[in-house]
Amino acid sequence: MDTIEIRRRIRTGEHTGPTSGISGDKVQANLAILPKKYAFDFLLFAMRNNKPVPIIEVLEAGEYVSRYAKDSDIRTDVPLYNIYKDGELVETVDDITSYWQDDFVTFLIGCSFTxxxxxxxxxxxxxxxxxxxxxxxxxxxxxxxxxxxxxxxxxxxxxxxxxxxxxxxxxxxxxxxxxxxxxxxxxxxxxxxxxxxxxxxxxxxxxxxxxxxxxxxxxxxxPQNVVLNAKPEILISHAPGHMFITDINNEEYKK
Amino acid sequence: MDTIEIRRRIRTGEHTGPTSGISGDKVQANLAILPKKYAFDFLLFAMRNNKPVPIIEVLEAGEYVSRYAKDSDIRTDVPLYNIYKDGELVETVDDITSYWQDDFVTFLIGCSFTxxxxxxxxxxxxxxxxxxxxxxxxxxxxxxxxxxxxxxxxxxxxxxxxxxxxxxxxxxxxxxxxxxxxxxxxxxxxxxxxxxxxxxxxxxxxxxxxxxxxxxxxxxxxPQNVVLNAKPEILISHAPGHMFITDINNEEYKK
Missing domain, CATH: 3.30.2040.10 (PSTPO5379-like domain)
Structure with missing residues (x-):
């Protein structure tokens, strides 16, 4: 199954579970979404801590289409999202369209599946x-x-x-x-x-x-742990094991 | 002469000229200082354009001591600074203490001297x-x-x-x-x-x-060129050829 089809199934609710093993040799990504006012601190944190926080892609404020995932929508294409407010988990949902803010910056972060x-x-x-x-x-x-x-x-x-x-x-x-x-x-x-x-x-x-x-x-x-320490008014991440699937081959990250 | 002594001479005005060839095998850096509200866009620009904009270090808002230059002060330790307002060069000075703002973020950027x-x-x-x-x-x-x-x-x-x-x-x-x-x-x-x-x-x-x-x-x-296109209310950079001298060996950047 190609990644466009996998993302479509996730978007429509046909696939709701963990993503381990379902994308073949394609990179899966951790997700962190924050308001832009936190974005510089987060990107600098990632740069300084590349081992735990390897950045694959940054979607600028309000953007929700990954350039590494054709026809994607970051608001719907992850099977399960965790919504944290002031450092506390408040809800787990399969679609964050109703939570979306125009100042949301999205970070896609490398995952050990690779x-x-x-x-x-x-x-x-x-x-x-x-x-x-x-x-x-x-x-x-x-x-x-x-x-x-x-x-x-x-x-x-x-x-x-x-x-x-x-x-x-x-x-x-x-x-x-x-x-x-x-x-x-x-x-x-x-x-x-x-x-x-x-x-x-x-x-x-x-x-x-x-x-x-x-x-x-x-x-x-x-990064999720570190961000929650800081208690931002909102952080959206993937639920553990429920990743965002890109079109990038794992091999492209081999040095 | 060691780098601490070179920076002292620059700080006191004993050395005012270009820095080419004066630091032996130590890394010299390009300088860009911007208010924090531009810092995320700039850091993301650098990440996306690593070849022209290789980041050596980021000093967070208000910080002026480089961790890669002992006893340094970024406000005084560059021989000449260019002050740009709204995209136009307004002044060239040898000390930016009077321009300093607590929200200034400093980017040290790799230089071809290496x-x-x-x-x-x-x-x-x-x-x-x-x-x-x-x-x-x-x-x-x-x-x-x-x-x-x-x-x-x-x-x-x-x-x-x-x-x-x-x-x-x-x-x-x-x-x-x-x-x-x-x-x-x-x-x-x-x-x-x-x-x-x-x-x-x-x-x-x-x-x-x-x-x-x-x-x-x-x-x-x-990066200087690109930032000036955007006409921020203030950008401070080194004057061409008048770099910031660090304590890092050039060899540390060899892969």
Whole structure:
């Protein structure tokens, strides 16, 4: 199925679920929509923290068509949106047309699905995918570099791999420097402030088996977390796992 | 002489001239200072046009100390500043303290001095430097990607090289992707809208000798040109050739 058709199905409500695995080799994006008065601080935050916040595209105030997604409409083409007001989740909706403001600036942010596909293409299994779960995500003590009103710590995603595969996995993800890149930490969770690996802050827990090593990547949930700290009057993001699907090939982000 | 001492001499008026060649292997930067209300559009413009507008650092509203220049003060540490109001040059001064506003955002932008040093280090002469002139710069028909109120064409710098050296020069400058990178054009000036190579729009004319080829790079004058098109109530930039000297080694920008 081509991406135009996938977006049409999402827009019309034929597809309402998570988007993992439905777009083949096409880039999926995290979404953050903010009023323009916050846009400079956010873009500067992204520039200073490229690993957790790799910007794919910025839609200027009032724009809702992505240049990387033919005939798209950012107000309708994500399966589920979270609406946050003053830092609190107030509603989850499948269409934000009624919330739209002419001063909304939209940021499309890289997603780990891109490097996960490259890991799978190398013939390496990813445990949470095999088990049909969401990836495990944790708040850490790794500080981001603040910008304007935005500051806070990095959120990471964790995937366990057999010890002998870790170097290869690191190499594969290093090849996508603008899609979170290589891991920010390998091994002992407590070294980055994670006290209980069995209780992720977001997503689903995953067992670390005998001979497996936990590997941690900067995660696209970081900007959402950091923005909510600042309690803007409104932030719209995708609901976890419910991404915006572009027409860009994952390979275009390979260095 | 170390960079702290050079900046001190500039601050106290002991050094008032151009900065070409005075900072050894340290990065020199173009300067653009704008009120915060223009900062998002400018940063987005830079992101979309990394070749002419490679951002080294952003100083947030009211900040005047560069983190890449110890004990610096951006209000005094550039030998000469141009003050533009509503798109017109109104004054050239050696200190902008009296113009300073708490909402001023400062952008430090990469400069071709970095790749010129790498060309010289390879034992290749650069003609305008040998002749003690400023580089020749031209308006072109190469469009930038607009952002908000900022739009316009690319300004290029031109350096002639013997035909047999051109490939090497291209390779050297390609190694500095965040300092204008490789050339945007090689050869026939009319192909990029330059009708009279003997009459540059900025800087000094330079003769293209027998067996020499003109090579064109995206130039840091582009953002100044583009900002002035938009006629903001105030823009402060360095005067041409009078740059801000950082403590960063040029080599750190080599890929």
């Amino acid at each position: 490097f996960e596909q490259a890991i799978l293409d190398a013939g390496i299994n990813i445990k949470h995918i095999d088990q049909g779960r969401n990836v495990a995500m944790y708040k850490t003590n790794i500080e981001t570099e603040s910008a304007g009103i935005f500051h806070g710590n990095t959120v990471v995603s964790m995937r366990p791999f057999k010890k002998e595969l870790v170097d290869q996995v690191i190499d594969i993800t290093n090849d996508f420097p603008n899609m979170h890149g290589g891991p920010v930490h390998v091994g002992d969770p407590s070294a980055i402030g994670i006290n209980n690996i069995d209780q992720p802050d977001y997503g689903d827990a995953i067992e670390i088996g005998e001979g497996e090593v936990p590997v941690f990547w900067a995660c696209g949930v970081t | 790749f010129e040093q790498a060309i010289l280090d390879a034992g290749i002469n650069i003609k305008h430097i040998d002749q003690g002139r400023n580089v020749a710069m031209y308006k072109t028909n190469i469009e930038t990607e607009s952002a908000g109120i900022f739009h316009g064409n690319t300004v290029v710098s031109m350096r002639p090289f013997k035909k047999e050296l051109v490939d090497q020069v291209i390779d050297i400058t390609n190694d500095f992707p965040n300092m204008h990178g490789g050339p945007v054009h090689v050869g026939d000036p009319s192909a990029i809208g330059i009708n009279n190579i003997d009459q540059p729009d900025y800087g000094d004319a330079i003769e293209i000798g027998e067996g020499e080829v003109p090579v064109f790079w995206a130039c840091g004058v582009t």
